[in-house]
Amino acid sequence: MPELPSDNKLIRDYAHGFVTPVEEEVVPPGLNEDIIRLISRKKEEPDWLLEFRLRAFRAWQRKTEPRWALVTYPPIDYQAIRYYAAPRSLSAGQAVDPEIARTFERLGIPLDERRRLEGVAVDAVFDSVSVATTHQKILEEHGIVFCSFSEAVRRVPDLVRQYLGSVVPPGDNFFAALNSAVFSDGSFCYIPAGVRCPLELSTYFRINAAGTGQFERTLLIADRDSHVSYLEGCTAPIRDENQLHAAVVELVALEGATIKYSTVQNWYPGDEQGRGGIYNFVTKRGDCRGARSRISWTQVEVGSAITWKYPSCLLRGDDSVGEFYSVAFTNRKMQADTGTKMIHVGRRTRSTIVSKGISAGESVNTYRGLVQIHPAAERARNHSQCDSLLIGDRCTANTFPVVESDNPTAVLEHEATTSRISEDQLFYLQSRGVDPETARSLIVNGFCREVFKQLPMEFAVEAVKLLEIKMEGSIG
């Protein structure tokens, strides 16, 4: 069963495409109230959480799948998906299964603290459950809660209950409702007032089991004047089938708090014919609830067959700041419809949008953005910059920036460009001895520079390497 694809080229293209041979405990496929009750029971959840799930499920049943995005895919049979899979060794309550530890090792995420990543605490999520969270001791010394979602429900139920669904309500949209009904695990983080988190916090999501979806939930609360930088990474095995990943991320920044949330998304994108790959349908939203709070999203999206995500900021506190920095690379038959929403409610709120779309192969890459200025948002400001780079002539890039302003004092700027790697730039680099492949990757990295420089140093280096690998062979 733990088959490795025989096609060597695939393995070369997507080094994370292996399967871990662990025995998993799964629920039968299908979605109904009984399945939800079963998941909740397995996780020994309190009644209020089961109620939350059931409310979401009923909302989901009334909703229809969104069809406005520029992506096409055959209908998803939601009754054919398994909504829960967990390594068996884990449910037995043992230490981390060596196979799973090896998996994360292979992905460059050692769970062994003696060989930990410098300055990074990791919560590792394997299919539906969190398998390990490192660096607990240092974090506890600062009063920081960083653990799996399930553990948070046991450890800090009041915090979870207070904030869960407060940014993305259970019935927010079709996929958020689905997630709210069946989410199995994810990461929880609380930074107490005045604390500057001494480590980079990181969640690593890994889909392993076949025929399952992954529905994780991240809830991050930064109390007054605290500061945290958070990074998530994702990979999955190479499989011919499409797998659904419908996550929800909620961020809450109270007065004076800063949250920096970075994502390197490298889900399996499917093969050259467009077979297989992850459907990445994700709802991410941050609430700048307090004055002078700040939420910054940085995303490097290089994987998934289909990406549908719009990390957004609700700028409620006066003088709060929202930022969105994005690189979305699509190749082959990948489709990405991604962007952001900046909702300005508070006075003097500011937002910045920098989106860099790179399309190659026969892919479709769409930026979709909304900047909304509410009547009370005196002197709000937004600067948006959306650039597209086309590689080859079979790909498509679209840009849909929407601005709605109900306050005349708002200052809004928008710039957009579409370009190709020019022959003259290539020739210039070649005339300096640089081979065309290196030249292209240098040009593309230059194109992404404003976004990469937002990433924590070591991840910026990773992102550059990852993009280089993804670009190999993308140009005929």
Place this chain on the structure above:
Amino acid sequence: MTNAPQPLLQIEGLRAGVGGREILRGLDLEIAAGEIHALMGPNGSGKSTLSNVLMGHPDYEVGAGRVRLAGEDLLELSPEERARRGLFLAFQYPVAIPGVSVVQFLKAAVEAVRGRESVRAAAFLRELRETAAFLEIGEIFLNRPINEGFSGGEKKRMEILQMLMLRPRMVVLDETDSGLDIDALKVVARGVQRIAGPSAGVLVITHYERILNHIPPHRVHILLEGRIARSGGPELVAELERRGYDWLREPSAAPSG
């Protein structure tokens, strides 16, 4: 010496053009190591075509002829291989590469030309800073995206900076003097004098006498309608300034069908 030294750059009967139009019509030119040559000619005579063909621009087609660098056939090689063999072209209009700093650009270039192993990061940066200072380029420029928002003079200095960092043996300056004020011109000349020497060849392509006062050539060639119409010593420059190009046009060179 028992035999004549092999020319560093040897162009024989070169015919080339762009978009189906022949511009170079049998050009011959030889430059020996240690020599500085000037190539002058009016607009449309083929000066830029020559520099593009030498470097291997993909839009230019070669119809006939040979170009050798130190005996090796250059026309068979890709642009990057030519650069690695020691050919350098200072562009008339260098392009910008957004987001790629001068440091990144030069690191990639130096690694490609001089070899990754031979260049350590610290030594590279030291050499780059020293060379920039020599060319009066502020250190702040090194972290800016190459040629983005640079003035004409700044771009030309960047070309000279690249030249010094890559240590070529054959340099072609394509109208590097155009649009330069006198101070910038002196800096460019200083850079070229540093690279010129017993083992390197320099070809200065220009419209004007001015740059040649700062980079005195050993030989001067006049390009007309895709061919060398006359070659001579430095005195040819003064004659050209006085008489223009028309006296060089042979009656037979006029279009006759």
